Each structure stands twice: as structure tokens, then as C-alpha cells.
Amino acid sequence: MPDDLNAWIGRTRTDTDQMTRQTALRIAALLDLPGDGLTDGAVLPQAWSAVLFGPLAPHSQIGPDGHPRRGDFLPPVALPRRMFAGRRTTFQGPLHIGDEVERVSEIAKVEAKDGRSGRMIFVTVVHRLRARGAPVLTEEQDIVYRDEIKPGGAPTAPARDAPPTAAWSRTVVPDPVMVFRYSAITYNGHRIHYDADYTRDVEGYPACVVNGGLTTLLTLELARAKLDRPLAAVATRNVKPLFVGRPITVCGTTAGERAELWVLDDGGALALKASAELAR
Numbered sequence: 001m002p003d004d005l006n007a008w009i010g011r012t013r014t015d016t017d018q019m020t021r022q023t024a025l026r027i028a029a030l031l032d033l034p035g036d037g038l039t040d041g042a043v044l045p046q047a048w049s050a051v052l053f054g055p056l057a058p059h060s061q062i063g064p065d066g067h068p069r070r071g072d073f074l075p076p077v078a079l080p081r082r083m084f085a086g087r088r089t090t091f092q093g094p095l096h097i098g099d100e101v102e103r104v105s106e107i108a109k110v111e112a113k114d115g116r117s118g119r120m121i122f123v124t125v126v127h128r129l130r131a132r133g134a135p136v137l138t139e140e141q142d143i144v145y146r147d148e149i150k151p152g153g154a155p156t157a158p159a160r161d162a163p164p165t166a167a168w169s170r171t172v173v174p175d176p177v178m179v180f181r182y183s184a185i186t187y188n189g190h191r192i193h194y195d196a197d198y199t200r201d202v203e204g205y206p207a208c209v210v211n212g213g214l215t216t217l218l219t220l221e222l223a224r225a226k227l228d229r230p231l232a233a234v235a236t237r238n239v240k241p242l243f244v245g246r247p248i249t250v251c252g253t254t255a256g257e258r259a260e261l262w263v264l265d266d267g268g269a270l271a272l273k274a275s276a277e278l279a280r
Contacts, residue, residue, distance in 0.1 A: 005121070008075035011107045016100060017052045019044055023185065024097050027051060030181050031221055040098040046230055047220035049095050049129065049137065050213055053103055054187025065202075066189035075110055077121050079145040081203055082190075084212040085122065086142045086237040091230065091279075092135040099131040108140065118147035149204035163260050166251035168226045172218055173247045174210045182214040193244075210242040215272050219261050222250050227259060227278065234261075234276040242271050254278075 024038045027048050057068035070076045095101065109124040123143045129136040176194075183193050191198040192209040199205050216236050223231070242248055246266040253260050261274040 005075045005077065005110045008107045008123075009110055011073065013073045013105050015053055015103045015105070017103070018100050019049070019052060019095060019097055021097050023051065024048065026181075026185050030178065030185065031217075038097060042097050044095045044097055045221070045224060046091055047217050047224070049101075050217065051186050052101060052129075053127075054185075055189075056187070062189060065198075066191040066195075073105070073107075074125075074143070075107065075123060077123070077145040079119060079121055080148050081146040083144050083146070083241075084141070084238060085144045086235070087139055087216070088233070088235040089137055089139040090233045091137050093131075093137075095129075095131055095136050101129055101131045101136065104128045104130075120147075121145045149202075163251075163253065163262060165253060167253040168222065169249055169251040170222050171247050171249050174214060174218075174242065174244060176208070176244055179208070179210055179214065179244050182211050182217075186211075186213060188213075205241060206243065207246075208244040210244055210248075212238045212272075215242060215248070215263055216274070218248075219250050219252070219263055219272060219274060223252050223259055223261055223276065226252060227254070230279045231259075232277045232279045234274055236261075236272060236274040238272055240265065240269060240271050 021038060021040055024044060025035045028035045028038060055068050061069050063069045065080070065082060067082060104127070106126045107123065108126045109122070111122045113120045113122065121144070123145070125141045125143065127139045127141065129138075179193055183189070188211060192203050192205065193211055194208060196208055199208050215238070219236070220231075220234065242263070242265055248266065248271065249264040251262050251264065257278050257280070259276040259278060261276060262270060263272040265271045
């Protein structure tokens with residue numbers, strides 16, 4: 001790993017956003033939920049805060065993959081392919097519709113690894129959100145940068161076993177409209193979510209890829225409907241990509257003060273795994 005990438009560790013940036021009522025109503029529409037009760041001042045469902053802080057880079061600063069060009073806040077990693085690998089979130093207080101939210105972001109770690117697909121560089125970013133003068137949540141996000149694909153396309157991730165028994169499950173088909181609407185809400189321009197030619201020819205996937213954030217949102221929303229209390233913390237890991245138009249199965253179960261959550265692809269392979277701590 002180039003030594004100059006380590007110089008990005010400790011770099012910070014502060015952004016502000018607002019959780020407007022219209023944004024909340026758009027999330028509800030995406031999830032096929034009624035908008036009743038989503039009025040100014042109402043407490044927002046925990047997982048919905050993830051749609052805030054969509055990138056605002058000018059169009060002239062967008063890279064070939066649809067993400068903002070690197071080297072501003074995120075380090076200028078030379079590897080061309082970027083994916084969201086997972087997150088660890090601690091919920092500290094409520095967020096209300098209408099709140100102005102401040103986010104302080106810090107580059108916490110830059111780490112090089114070798115994997116089945118070749119060289120990888122992981123960048124860990126810590127985000128701290130505050131609203132009404134109090135902490136709302138702290139979240140560590142892992143971004144992985146990968147080498148260009150080898151001839152023959154992207155290697156298939158090995159299948160991983162899911163927990164044996166689900167207390168609840170739901171089958172969802174993230175169709176092109178659902179994926180587009182999520183990308184629009186979050187202002188995510190990554191081309192793997194809508195440009196089939198780019199996804200196939202450049203990234204090496206057989207079809208457009210479902211947003212990892214959308215998969216996480218669907219998982220936490222089903223848990224919210226099934227659990228009798230909110231979450232204190234949750235850690236999610238994206239194990240393998242999910243593809244647009246193919247059914248997925250969202251599952252979960254509880255064990256004491258914890259919940260185990262996971263998502264299976266259309267072949268029954270584990271695609272996302274999450275472990276959550278319930279609020280006391």
C-alpha cells in the first residue's frame with residue numbers, strides 16, 4: 001500500500017443535512033409503508049437515518065464509476081472498483097423529522113489485503129451524528145477498493161452458511177424501480193445499480209447490483225416490525241452481491257438480548273449477515 005494513503009488517517013470533515021418530512025415520506029413509499037404519523041417532530045425509525053448525507057460533489061467531479069472522484073476526503077486509492085463492505089452502528093438517541101443533523105466524519109483506518117479477487121484496500125470511516133445538541137449515532141463504515149477484473153469476469157464469492165432457523169422471514173424482489181428509488185433518495189450515482197453494460201463489462205457482474213444500503217434497510221425494517229423494542233447497536237457485513245430483479249429472503253431470530261439477521265440470495269446463499277444488540 002502506498003505510504004501516502006496513510007496520510008489520510010485522521011482526516012476529518014463536517015457536513016450538515018436535514019431529515020425533512022418529504023424525505024421520510026419517500027422512504028415510507030419505497031418500503032410500501034403508510035405515511036401516517038410522519039409529521040414534523042415525530043421520531044424517525046432508527047434505520048432511516050442512513051439515507052442522509054448523500055454525496056454533493058459537482059457533476060464535473062464525478063468519477064467514471066459514478067462516485068465522487070477520490071482525493072478530497074476519501075484517500076486517492078488507485079484500485080478502480082469500489083464496494084460497501086459493512087457497518088457497525090451504535091444508536092445513542094432519537095432523530096426527529098425536521099431535525100438539522102451534523103455529521104463529523106473521520107478516516108480511521110486504511111488497510112491493504114490480498115483476497116481471491118486480487119488486491120484490496122479497506123478504508124474505515126467513522127461518522128458521528130448529532131441533532132438537537134445531542135449524539136444520535138456513531139457508525140463505522142468499511143469501504144473496499146478492488147483491482148480491475150481478470151478475464152472471465154468477477155470471481156464468485158464462496159457460499160456461506162446461514163443460521164439454521166429463522167423466527168421470521170420475508171421474500172422481496174428488489175426490482176429496477178425499487179433500486180432506482182433508493183439510489184435517488186440517497187443521491188447514489190454508482191453505475192453498478194443502473195447501468196447494465198457498465199456493470200457487466202467493467203465490474204464483471206452478470207446484472208445490476210442491489211444497493212447494500214437498501215438490503216440493510218430492508219433487513220432492519222423487518223426486524224423493527226418483529227421486535228418489541230429498538231436496537232442499541234447493530235453490525236452488518238455484506239458477504240456477496242445481490243442482483244436486481246432476483247428474489248431475496250430477509251430473515252431474523254432472537255436469542256436473549258440479541259437478534260441475528262441475515263439475507264439469502266435467490267439460490268439460498270448467504271448475502272448479508274447482521275448481529276444486533278437490543279435496547280434495554
